[in-house]
Amino acid sequence: MIGTSVGYGGDTAPLGGAMEGQMVLSSRNVREASKMYIVAVITLFVMLLLVTLPALGAIVQWPWLRNPEVDREKAYGLLMAQYLPPGMLGLLFVVMLAAVMSTIGSNLIFGSQVLVSDVYRRYPNPGRTDRHYLWVGRGAAAAILALAIVVAFRVDLIFHVAAFMVAASAAELPANWAQWWWWRFNQWGRISASFGGIIISALVWLVLPTQVWPWWERTYLVIGANTALWVVVTLLTPADSPAVLERFYRKGRPLGAWGPVRRRCDMQTTAPGRAPGSGLPLILGGLGLAVLGAVAAALLISGLSSAYVGRYESAAVQLGGFLASGAVFLGIYGKYLDRLEEWAGASEETLESSASPTPASAVSEVATERGPAHAVREPVRTSVVVALATAAYGPLLMLVGLLSEGRTMAYNLIAGAAFLVAAAIVWITGRTPDQADARLIEDVSPALAGSQADMVSPAKMPRCSEV
Amino acid sequence: MPAIQLQFVDWLIIGSYFLILLMIGLYYRRFAGRSMEDWPLHWPG
Numbered sequence: 001m002i003g004t005s006v007g008y009g010g011d012t013a014p015l016g017g018a019m020e021g022q023m024v025l026s027s028r029n030v031r032e033a034s035k036m037y038i039v040a041v042i043t044l045f046v047m048l049l050l051v052t053l054p055a056l057g058a059i060v061q062w063p064w065l066r067n068p069e070v071d072r073e074k075a076y077g078l079l080m081a082q083y084l085p086p087g088m089l090g091l092l093f094v095v096m097l098a099a100v101m102s103t104i105g106s107n108l109i110f111g112s113q114v115l116v117s118d119v120y121r122r123y124p125n126p127g128r129t130d131r132h133y134l135w136v137g138r139g140a141a142a143a144i145l146a147l148a149i150v151v152a153f154r155v156d157l158i159f160h161v162a163a164f165m166v167a168a169s170a171a172e173l174p175a176n177w178a179q180w181w182w183w184r185f186n187q188w189g190r191i192s193a194s195f196g197g198i199i200i201s202a203l204v205w206l207v208l209p210t211q212v213w214p215w216w217e218r219t220y221l222v223i224g225a226n227t228a229l230w231v232v233v234t235l236l237t238p239a240d241s242p243a244v245l246e247r248f249y250r251k252g253r254p255l256g257a258w259g260p261v262r263r264r265c266d267m268q269t270t271a272p273g274r275a276p277g278s279g280l281p282l283i284l285g286g287l288g289l290a291v292l293g294a295v296a297a298a299l300l301i302s303g304l305s306s307a308y309v310g311r312y313e314s315a316a317v318q319l320g321g322f323l324a325s326g327a328v329f330l331g332i333y334g335k336y337l338d339r340l341e342e343w344a345g346a347s348e349e350t351l352e353s354s355a356s357p358t359p360a361s362a363v364s365e366v367a368t369e370r371g372p373a374h375a376v377r378e379p380v381r382t383s384v385v386v387a388l389a390t391a392a393y394g395p396l397l398m399l400v401g402l403l404s405e406g407r408t409m410a411y412n413l414i415a416g417a418a419f420l421v422a423a424a425i426v427w428i429t430g431r432t433p434d435q436a437d438a439r440l441i442e443d444v445s446p447a448l449a450g451s452q453a454d455m456v457s458p459a460k461m462p463r464c465s466e467v
Numbered sequence: 468m469p470a471i472q473l474q475f476v477d478w479l480i481i482g483s484y485f486l487i488l489l490m491i492g493l494y495y496r497r498f499a500g501r502s503m504e505d506w507p508l509h510w511p512g
Binding site for chain 1: 468469470471473474478479480481484487491494495497
């Protein structure tokens with residue numbers, strides 16, 4: 001929850017962050033990207049209730065599941081067999097298949113992509129054809145899948161895998177934060193943190209006895225050892241070049257220990273409104289805000305769980321705490337974002353664009369220079385594909401309902417209607433961003449047009465000393 | 468202890484899932500080999 005609340009530093013975190021970097025990059029703007037964390041925390045932990053609450057019910061229904069000797073992973077299957085009528089049973093199988101396949105698929109793709117693009121293509125074997133890298137990527141995906149299958153057959157309880165993954169993922173957290181808050185962090189620190197976390201986790205899990213070292217203590221040990229490793233590696237290797245650091249600082253305006261880079265840039269910049277210093281109060285305030293949000297989310301989950309098992313007084317207190325802490329969080333959150341934007345001042349890129357505005361027509365001119373690419377037909381909106389795929393289950397489930405009777409008929413008819421409604425919602429809400437795009441493009445300001453022209457045809461970013 | 472008994476309608480729904488996945492895959496296969504570079508961004512900023 002700490003990682004999900006504070007953020008994984010834009011990492012493609014395999015756990016709670018769930019491909020955080022992708023969600024940040026696909027957000028409309030910086031403020032929307034920061035709101036993604038709130039949506040992620042609430043949806044992740046509320047969705048988890050779909051697993052945890054029935055599991056609590058299963059323990060009540062079959063008390064022998066409390067016995068650590070039995071296979072407690074059977075609980076969900078027992079619930080399915082006991083309560084789901086025909087049709088709903090197949091639907092839940094499909095849901096479980098979809099959840100597992102989408103998770104495995106995305107992890108295979110990003111895992112093989114990282115190995116090929118960030119390691120293989122960059123260091124041992126650059127300059128080969130795309131076809132070569134494609135096949136290496138496929139091989140890497142097959143190797144990762146093979147390792148996963150070996151792990152799946154060798155573990156007794158899936159929780160052990162989750163605990164190991166928490167340790168391996170958390171080992172990188174300080175490095176992910178350091179890449180934003182410490183100018184000295186470099187690519188060798190990144191590599192040592194990424195691979196060191198996995199290696200140290202594996203060593204700790206293999207060497208330390210589980211009876212003496214519970215999983216959370218081993219996790220803290222892995223975090224500490226891995227942090228020491230990447231800090232030493234970073235300090236023993238050269239810093240990134242001043243040009244790279246200055247370009248990153250000018251674009252990102254990071255908080256934290258950026259003293260030398262900040263001094264070089266701020267001495268020469270013309271941007272007004274910049275606050276001096278590291279912004280430490282903003283970092284501490286942001287961490288406090290993240291803790292407050294995490295407490296609110298925890299109270300929501302705990303309160304709903306208490307209500308589910310009939311502890312209504314406890315549930316009322318916890319849900320009251322959720323409402324109070326949630327209200328305080330929402331009251332502070334917008335103001336905190338305002339302060340962050342004030343601290344960063346006006347973007348130097350925007351100032352440059354305003355000083356020499358690019359006509360909106362230049363965007364299309366730059367785009368048309370791209371040649372026949374414009375002739376490529378775009379796929380339909382993703383929301384249309386999702387809506388059609390969702391709608392397909394509506395008539396199917398309703399047909400199953402009509403062929404059944406009693407409770408089975410009712411459940412399948414309701415589920416079929418729900419799928420049709422969900423498809424309609426996806427279709428309708430999927431149209432909205434396109435209309436917003438059209439309005440924005442009509443009203444596009446010269447400054448925005450300039451920045452898009454930069455995106456379409458990237459210009460060389462001037463160094464601070466050249467501004 | 469209850470055991471899961473899948474009936475024909477359950478298999479029908481599971482089979483439909485894979486059929487829908489196949490159709491989605493065949494549709495997007497028409498765009499295989501393309502990249503984001505082929506579609507200039509419409510988003511201003």
